[in-house]
Amino acid sequence: MSNTELLTLRSQLKTIEEVVSSNFYNLGDKFFEQLVLELSDRLNADYTFVGELNSDSSKVETISLAGKQGILDNFTYNLKDTPCDLLTNQPACSYSQDVCLLFSKDQLLVDMGIEAYVGVTLFNSKFIPTGILVCLFKNKIENTAFIELLLMTFASRAGAELEHIKLYNKLERNKIKLLKKEEEEKKQANELAYAKERIAFQKESLAKEKELNELKSKFVSMTSHEFRTPLSAINFAAGSIKKYWAKMEPIMLEEKLGKIENQVLHMTNLLDDILIIGQADAGKTGSMLLSINLGSFIEEIINEVYHSFEESNEIELIDREGLKGTDIFIDEKSGRNIFINLLSNAVKFSQGDSKVTVELSSEKDYIIISITDFGIGISKSEIQNIFNPFVRGKNVDLIQGTGLGLSIVKEGIDVIKGEITVNSTVGKGSSFIVKIPKKNKKAKKQIGIN
Numbered sequence: 001m002s003n004t005e006l007l008t009l010r011s012q013l014k015t016i017e018e019v020v021s022s023n024f025y026n027l028g029d030k031f032f033e034q035l036v037l038e039l040s041d042r043l044n045a046d047y048t049f050v051g052e053l054n055s056d057s058s059k060v061e062t063i064s065l066a067g068k069q070g071i072l073d074n075f076t077y078n079l080k081d082t083p084c085d086l087l088t089n090q091p092a093c094s095y096s097q098d099v100c101l102l103f104s105k106d107q108l109l110v111d112m113g114i115e116a117y118v119g120v121t122l123f124n125s126k127f128i129p130t131g132i133l134v135c136l137f138k139n140k141i142e143n144t145a146f147i148e149l150l151l152m153t154f155a156s157r158a159g160a161e162l163e164h165i166k167l168y169n170k171l172e173r174n175k176i177k178l179l180k181k182e183e184e185e186k187k188q189a190n191e192l193a194y195a196k197e198r199i200a201f202q203k204e205s206l207a208k209e210k211e212l213n214e215l216k217s218k219f220v221s222m223t224s225h226e227f228r229t230p231l232s233a234i235n236f237a238a239g240s241i242k243k244y245w246a247k248m249e250p251i252m253l254e255e256k257l258g259k260i261e262n263q264v265l266h267m268t269n270l271l272d273d274i275l276i277i278g279q280a281d282a283g284k285t286g287s288m289l290l291s292i293n294l295g296s297f298i299e300e301i302i303n304e305v306y307h308s309f310e311e312s313n314e315i316e317l318i319d320r321e322g323l324k325g326t327d328i329f330i331d332e333k334s335g336r337n338i339f340i341n342l343l344s345n346a347v348k349f350s351q352g353d354s355k356v357t358v359e360l361s362s363e364k365d366y367i368i369i370s371i372t373d374f375g376i377g378i379s380k381s382e383i384q385n386i387f388n389p390f391v392r393g394k395n396v397d398l399i400q401g402t403g404l405g406l407s408i409v410k411e412g413i414d415v416i417k418g419e420i421t422v423n424s425t426v427g428k429g430s431s432f433i434v435k436i437p438k439k440n441k442k443a444k445k446q447i448g449i450n
Contacts (some may be wrong), residue, residue: 032064081105097140121160295324334412346373
């Protein structure tokens with residue numbers, strides 16, 4: 001080997017070493033950019049590019065393209081009738097001159113004025129062609145073997161990087177698909193949840209509408225029944241007065257007028273009950289909390305109920321703790337509604353002339369008033385609904401009532417922030433235990449007035 005050839009070989013090896021060292025630490029697109037720039041510079045190539053083959057190897061799309069002026073825009077072109085087409089079937093291909101004449105149908109080479117061509121094939125890990133690495137020259141070249149060797153030096157690394165990019169891109173595409181799928185599933189889940197909420201809301205609305213219709217039906221039934229009786233009595237008494245006015249003794253006339261007054265009072269009380277329930281449903285109930293003597297308050301109610309039922313049943317007040325002198329903090333109107341209804345029910349549903357008891361007791365935070373009768377009682381299955389409007393037990397059909405009393409009691413208990421519990425056995429009687437919160441002895445306090 002001559003000195004000239006030796007110097008040339010050393011120069012070529014140095015070139016290979018420099019190109020390798022400059023690209024060793026780069027990855028992906030940066031690797032390809034640096035590679036084509038280095039090769040173009042070291043080999044004095046007019047164009048150098050790395051291209052990726054499509055699935056049937058009919059087209060190539062450049063990944064990195066370098067020219068004399070640096071990195072250029074990528075492009076896609078068909079391989080048929082081009083020297084690159086040969087690379088899909090062999091590891092390397094080179095033409096030192098006249099490449100445009102040999103591939104005259106390759107319009108791109110003709111337009112670019114290319115004279116010489118050197119290219120190598122890039123393979124993946126399964127040794128399937130995936131791309132090409134090509135240098136193009138506008139002038140003929142002498143050292144095609146060296147250029148092939150240099151390109152092949154990087155072919156393995158370039159093939160691996162190209163495979164890595166394809167895998168990464170595939171991973172990113174799958175990631176995007178997965179995110180879209182998750183978004184779609186989330187959207188569907190939200191739509192499903194919204195649909196379930198709508199269904200639940202519609203069910204609730206239908207249930208409320210059904211309940212309202214039932215209440216309306218019960219109201220119509222109750223009012224037609226409860227108003228018919230006093231109206232019939234009033235009509236009968238008025239008719240008797242009208243017919244027998246001239247012959248009627250004063251005492252008889254007074255008795256007839258008294259019946260009319262009692263029936264009007266009964267109807268007035270019925271309308272008051274309906275009004276109380278209506279105000280409670282509309283949220284318009286208010287309260288004026290007053291400090292009231294417990295003994296005077298409860299004895300007045302006992303006396304009122306006792307005489308309204310014509311002293312039919314004894315009502316006994318039990319005060320073992322001496323609480324009658326204690327003051328309670330209560331809204332007087334709500335308190336009267338609570339205990340008049342409870343005590344009236346106790347007398348009304350008592351068997352025969354059995355006794356009714358009202359017992360006073362206390363706890364740490366409550367004054368307790370328990371009203372107990374020994375009457376017909378309430379079944380366990382009905383206790384949970386007795387505080388709803390128009391609800392009456394199955395065993396009270398023959399006893400006059402509206403089914404509003406205990407509903408009014410519960411509204412009153414809520415107004416004074418109290419508690420009520422029920423213990424009952426069918427055929428033995430019932431006990432209603434009312435707990436009234438203890439309060440400071442302030443003269444007057446007004447809350448919740450609407």
